[in-house]
Amino acid sequence: MANMEQIVSLCKRRGFLFQSSEIYGGLNGFWDYGPLGVELKRNIKEAWWQDMVVRHDDLSQLPGTPSPYSMTGVDTTIIVHPQVWKCSGHYDLFHDFMVDCRDSKRRYRHDQIVGRWADAKGKRAFVTAQAGDEAEQQMERQAMKFFNLRAKNIEELNWEGTTICLTEIASFEEVLGPEAKALGTLTPPREFNLMFKTTVGALGGEEDAAFLRPETAQGIFLNFKNVLDSTRFRLPLGIAQTGKSFRNEITPRNFTFRSREFEQMEIEFFCHPNESAEWYRYWRDRRLSWYHELGISPERLRLREHHEDELSHYSTGTADIEYAFPFLAAGEYGELEGIAHRGDFDLRSHSEGKLDEKRRPLEVELGPDGKPKWRGSGKDLSYRDDLTNEKYIPHVIEPSAGADRATLAFICDAYYEDEAPDDEGKMQTRTVLKFHPRIAPIKAAVFPLVKKDGMPEMAKEIYLELKKRFNVFYDEKGAVGRRYRRQDEAGTPYCITVDGQSLLDKTVTIRDRDSLEQVRLPASECLAWISERILG
Numbered sequence: 001m002a003n004m005e006q007i008v009s010l011c012k013r014r015g016f017l018f019q020s021s022e023i024y025g026g027l028n029g030f031w032d033y034g035p036l037g038v039e040l041k042r043n044i045k046e047a048w049w050q051d052m053v054v055r056h057d058d059l060s061q062l063p064g065t066p067s068p069y070s071m072t073g074v075d076t077t078i079i080v081h082p083q084v085w086k087c088s089g090h091y092d093l094f095h096d097f098m099v100d101c102r103d104s105k106r107r108y109r110h111d112q113i114v115g116r117w118a119d120a121k122g123k124r125a126f127v128t129a130q131a132g133d134e135a136e137q138q139m140e141r142q143a144m145k146f147f148n149l150r151a152k153n154i155e156e157l158n159w160e161g162t163t164i165c166l167t168e169i170a171s172f173e174e175v176l177g178p179e180a181k182a183l184g185t186l187t188p189p190r191e192f193n194l195m196f197k198t199t200v201g202a203l204g205g206e207e208d209a210a211f212l213r214p215e216t217a218q219g220i221f222l223n224f225k226n227v228l229d230s231t232r233f234r235l236p237l238g239i240a241q242t243g244k245s246f247r248n249e250i251t252p253r254n255f256t257f258r259s260r261e262f263e264q265m266e267i268e269f270f271c272h273p274n275e276s277a278e279w280y281r282y283w284r285d286r287r288l289s290w291y292h293e294l295g296i297s298p299e300r301l302r303l304r305e306h307h308e309d310e311l312s313h314y315s316t317g318t319a320d321i322e323y324a325f326p327f328l329a330a331g332e333y334g335e336l337e338g339i340a341h342r343g344d345f346d347l348r349s350h351s352e353g354k355l356d357e358k359r360r361p362l363e364v365e366l367g368p369d370g371k372p373k374w375r376g377s378g379k380d381l382s383y384r385d386d387l388t389n390e391k392y393i394p395h396v397i398e399p400s401a402g403a404d405r406a407t408l409a410f411i412c413d414a415y416y417e418d419e420a421p422d423d424e425g426k427m428q429t430r431t432v433l434k435f436h437p438r439i440a441p442i443k444a445a446v447f448p449l450v451k452k453d454g455m456p457e458m459a460k461e462i463y464l465e466l467k468k469r470f471n472v473f474y475d476e477k478g479a480v481g482r483r484y485r486r487q488d489e490a491g492t493p494y495c496i497t498v499d500g501q502s503l504l505d506k507t508v509t510i511r512d513r514d515s516l517e518q519v520r521l522p523a524s525e526c527l528a529w530i531s532e533r534i535l536g
């Protein structure tokens, strides 16, 4: 497995990812996808949509499910009525705690600072660093500077206890911030809402304030009734959506893993409350196997059920699909996707705006000032089963994946350095991205062996034929070995070469990126041969 430096360098060099606004020095937490990156991410989103929505068989009962089910999709707006965020809980509850450093002027997430007690030369400090695989080294560097020690006096530095999170420290008087020079420069933790605020319309007053969505999910809940009323779907029904979400993360980091603008792939699956536990287990297992099917190494992927105290405000059960990203310490995993049992929280809170005889909202939690914390639309968002006539508020299972995190995981997982023969037959180290053919940005590259004798003409003909169906690349420049290497780095699974024999018998060779094996077949069969392998 590569380290993060190799991944970031390859992404920039080969045009997978660039820092947003790079020529102006960049903007922290925002990333642009380049020519290869945009294809990769589109293919991942397309594979998700195809596998979850389009190819879903709604006539058969799948193993592990109580009944057959339907799947469909929507594409809803990024800005919605501000009341939506009151009812979803994001307005009141979607925040992180942050601490500021008065010395370095840096801002950190409270739960992402780790530290350890240390003493030297009669002084004592809780020395901190940002959590991550470099944390221990950073703490040592900070401690050496703070205690004014040289490398040769390192034995004078005494560490006490183990590394713990800053959240476990009550007073910051003896805390040395990750980039501070003195003790006690961190402010007490303060709440910080993660939603980006904007203004709708020209007046720009507080009444026109709106928010960029922090999740695509709410747009699905808002349209639950519209989807049912405009189609003939019955429950159980999953409604899918992909799209941008925005979170003003306090410490965006680890490349695209924690960004401020990112894309989600979410399903809200509406079902009968009595069947929801079974559906939760079904979706948890199905989503895990989706990553396996697309080639992610099972040993780097795990499913983790949340403890009760980790659950979101709406959830009665959540599991995370996690990947061992290279920026994490050995044995640590980062969230790729969450599968949450949301119960009836969302439909109920968007619905219950009805007033009682004293004009008070029914069943609405009151804030400390005695005013309702949120007020629903007042619309009835329950479901009536036309066969049984039963009326109920459906329960929701939500598999919620991040398209950017998935893209990063697929890149990290695909990265290998191995050996392949060069043009002289000598083994050389090569960098290769072993993407599953379905998600590879370029499906095939077509090369004439040399730039003469009619080979380019025949190669171009094959290229144009394949291009009608997939993203294909034509390259006639340089030694063929070098051209193979460039495609290996881009993750192109198949390279088609037109050589001398091709001109005689209309055959070509196809080289497999991973096995390096070459097969010869009639040029007219290339399209079918590749289609069979990439369409999955």
Ligand code: GAP
Binding pocket: 214, 215, 216, 217, 247, 249, 256, 257, 258, 259, 260, 261, 262, 263, 264, 266, 335, 336, 337, 338, 398, 400, 401, 402, 403, 404, 405, 406
């Ligand atoms: N609707 C539920 C929801 O949004 P979440 O766990 O907050 O749940 C779901 O987000 C997924 O969205 C995460 O598993 C992750 O893949 C992606 N995601 C969340 N925050 C992100 C961020 N700041 N940058 C990149 N991806 C993010």
